[in-house]
Amino acid sequence: MVKTIERPLDLLNNSKGKEVLVQLKGNKQFVGTLVAFDIHINLVLDNTKEMQNGEMKKSLGLTFLRGDTIIYVSPASTALQKE
Amino acid sequence: MVKTIERPLDLLNNSKGKEVLVQLKGNKQFVGTLVAFDIHINLVLDNTKEMQNGEMKKSLGLTFLRGDTIIYVSPASTALQKE
Amino acid sequence: MVKTIERPLDLLNNSKGKEVLVQLKGNKQFVGTLVAFDIHINLVLDNTKEMQNGEMKKSLGLTFLRGDTIIYVSPASTALQKE
Amino acid sequence: MVKTIERPLDLLNNSKGKEVLVQLKGNKQFVGTLVAFDIHINLVLDNTKEMQNGEMKKSLGLTFLRGDTIIYVSPASTALQKE
Amino acid sequence: MVKTIERPLDLLNNSKGKEVLVQLKGNKQFVGTLVAFDIHINLVLDNTKEMQNGEMKKSLGLTFLRGDTIIYVSPASTALQKE
Amino acid sequence: MVKTIERPLDLLNNSKGKEVLVQLKGNKQFVGTLVAFDIHINLVLDNTKEMQNGEMKKSLGLTFLRGDTIIYVSPASTALQKE
Amino acid sequence: MVKTIERPLDLLNNSKGKEVLVQLKGNKQFVGTLVAFDIHINLVLDNTKEMQNGEMKKSLGLTFLRGDTIIYVSPASTALQKE
Numbered sequence: 141m142v143k144t145i146e147r148p149l150d151l152l153n154n155s156k157g158k159e160v161l162v163q164l165k166g167n168k169q170f171v172g173t174l175v176a177f178d179i180h181i182n183l184v185l186d187n188t189k190e191m192q193n194g195e196m197k198k199s200l201g202l203t204f205l206r207g208d209t210i211i212y213v214s215p216a217s218t219a220l221q222k223e
Numbered sequence: 224m225v226k227t228i229e230r231p232l233d234l235l236n237n238s239k240g241k242e243v244l245v246q247l248k249g250n251k252q253f254v255g256t257l258v259a260f261d262i263h264i265n266l267v268l269d270n271t272k273e274m275q276n277g278e279m280k281k282s283l284g285l286t287f288l289r290g291d292t293i294i295y296v297s298p299a300s301t302a303l304q305k306e
Numbered sequence: 307m308v309k310t311i312e313r314p315l316d317l318l319n320n321s322k323g324k325e326v327l328v329q330l331k332g333n334k335q336f337v338g339t340l341v342a343f344d345i346h347i348n349l350v351l352d353n354t355k356e357m358q359n360g361e362m363k364k365s366l367g368l369t370f371l372r373g374d375t376i377i378y379v380s381p382a383s384t385a386l387q388k389e
Numbered sequence: 390m391v392k393t394i395e396r397p398l399d400l401l402n403n404s405k406g407k408e409v410l411v412q413l414k415g416n417k418q419f420v421g422t423l424v425a426f427d428i429h430i431n432l433v434l435d436n437t438k439e440m441q442n443g444e445m446k447k448s449l450g451l452t453f454l455r456g457d458t459i460i461y462v463s464p465a466s467t468a469l470q471k472e
Numbered sequence: 473m474v475k476t477i478e479r480p481l482d483l484l485n486n487s488k489g490k491e492v493l494v495q496l497k498g499n500k501q502f503v504g505t506l507v508a509f510d511i512h513i514n515l516v517l518d519n520t521k522e523m524q525n526g527e528m529k530k531s532l533g534l535t536f537l538r539g540d541t542i543i544y545v546s547p548a549s550t551a552l553q554k555e
Numbered sequence: 556m557v558k559t560i561e562r563p564l565d566l567l568n569n570s571k572g573k574e575v576l577v578q579l580k581g582n583k584q585f586v587g588t589l590v591a592f593d594i595h596i597n598l599v600l601d602n603t604k605e606m607q608n609g610e611m612k613k614s615l616g617l618t619f620l621r622g623d624t625i626i627y628v629s630p631a632s633t634a635l636q637k638e
Numbered sequence: 639m640v641k642t643i644e645r646p647l648d649l650l651n652n653s654k655g656k657e658v659l660v661q662l663k664g665n666k667q668f669v670g671t672l673v674a675f676d677i678h679i680n681l682v683l684d685n686t687k688e689m690q691n692g693e694m695k696k697s698l699g700l701t702f703l704r705g706d707t708i709i710y711v712s713p714a715s716t717a718l719q720k721e
Contacts, residue, residue, distance in 0.1 A: 593647075
């Protein structure tokens with residue numbers, strides 16, 4: 141279901157256009173469609189939702205997330221179903 | 224509604240002259256018109272308002288925000304309506 | 307049982323395709339199959355499980371973990387049996 | 390009232406010789422005349438006053454502020470009147 | 473008893489194949505045989521034991537420790553006897 | 556009373572041989588004669604005194620201070636009189 | 639009593655073979671003979687003692703201290719007598 145992942149950024153590349161779950165430091169979670177990323181793991185998500193305890197706290201639309209505060213990024217297709 | 228976003232900074236470039244919501248570490252939020260940014264995500268906002276719990280705490284006018292403390296930047300047109 | 311380890315990253319290279327235990331700052335633990343890593347210790351795990359106190363808290367499938375928050379990575383064959 | 394701001398540092402350049410409000414991490418605020426800055430956002434202020442809750446806590450005269458701890462810098466003409 | 477130490481990394485080089493005590497930020501301690509290190513002070517230990525208050529908390533076998541969280545590394549021959 | 560300050564480090568250069576007040580993160584303060592500094596804002600002070608709440612806590616003589624923990628450096632002639 | 643100090647690292651160079659007091663973040667103190675240092679302020683101390691409230695908490699012998707956690711280094715001849 142995924143293209144070959146040689147380097148970590150390949151997973152981000154494979155996830156473009158798909159929904160991802162992004163966990164930040166300080167217990168913030170975002171769900172949105174991955175639009176773009178760079179080597180600093182700065183991300184742009186679309187239809188971004190800030191989540192807390194599995195519920196939507198705020199809808200943010202297009203959002204630039206600084207890589208510095210990110211703990212993990214997981215394609216939502218696998219991450220969200222099993223929660 | 225947005226120009227093509229190839230890299231994360233493209234969203235900041237598209238947002239110049241528009242109102243953005245900036246979330247900082249330590250629970251600080253700013254709303255203002257994006258005037259300028261650089262690769263460190265240092266920003267200049269105009270008509271900057273420091274927000275807390277959805278209310279304006281302080282009006283700051285033109286403000287230089289250091290990128291180091293930024294968690295996310297979201298164009299206000301999408302972020303603010305849905306709060 | 308392991309190939310020669312000259313530099314620290316050799317252990318990560320030897321662990322590709324194997325289950326690893328990843329300890330993050332802030333008391334988060336992940337278990338998953340190591341798919342890829344880079345010099346920043348960014349990792350991609352598959353079949354990732356977020357653990358807490360030895361129990362699975364969340365199943366994340368494929369996950370990109372930013373190296374910045376990692377404390378240690380240990381092949382699960384040695385780490386998990388002895389807990 | 391301001392010269393063109395193409396990049397964030399242009400605002401600091403425009404603010405030389407003027408009073409600025411500097412917010413640091415850890416809830417410290419300084420007010421002083423901006424004398425100099427560099428690309429690390431290290432600043433020199435003159436007639437520096439350390440503020441707390443809108444009151445002067447300490448007068449520091451000429452002061453070197455390390456950029457690393459700065460959250461924002463705002464020209465005092467806009468920031469201070471509206472507090 | 474030690475070879476000449478001109479630069480700090482010489483001590484790590486002299487300690488290869490020997491047991492070391494590694495103190496991390498956040499009060500974590502590890503004891504293990506030093507297998508490899510690099511200039512970021514990333515380490516690989518073998519027969520790694522996570523310690524707490526002088527008692528073994530967990531046995532980790534081969535472990536990659538990110539240099540970023542390390543406070544000190546001390547050859548166990550001198551460090552452990554005197555505790 | 557001061558030579559021209561074009562860049563922030565000029566203030567440190569002007570302060571060599573003079574008493575400075577150094578504020579560190581974590582509420583530590585030092586007073587001493589500035590002997591040397593570098594671009595990382597590492598400092599050497601002489602006749603260094605660690606201060607707490609305006610009282611001397613410890614006398615340290617010659618001391619190397621890592622720039623990383625410094626918030627501000629202020630020539631004592633202006634900073635100390637007005638406290 | 640000291641050789642000329644032009645740059646901060648000169649003090650560390652002058653202190654080789656002498657006892658130094660090293661203050662780390664998180665309130666840890668070490669006393670030991672300075673054996674080696676590098677530009678990251680990584681240190682090797684010999685006869686290292688971890689101190690707490692002026693009393694020896696642990697004897698560590700030869701120890702590699704990562705520069706990243708260091709606040710100050712002071713030659714013990716001046717620092718320790720006056721405590």
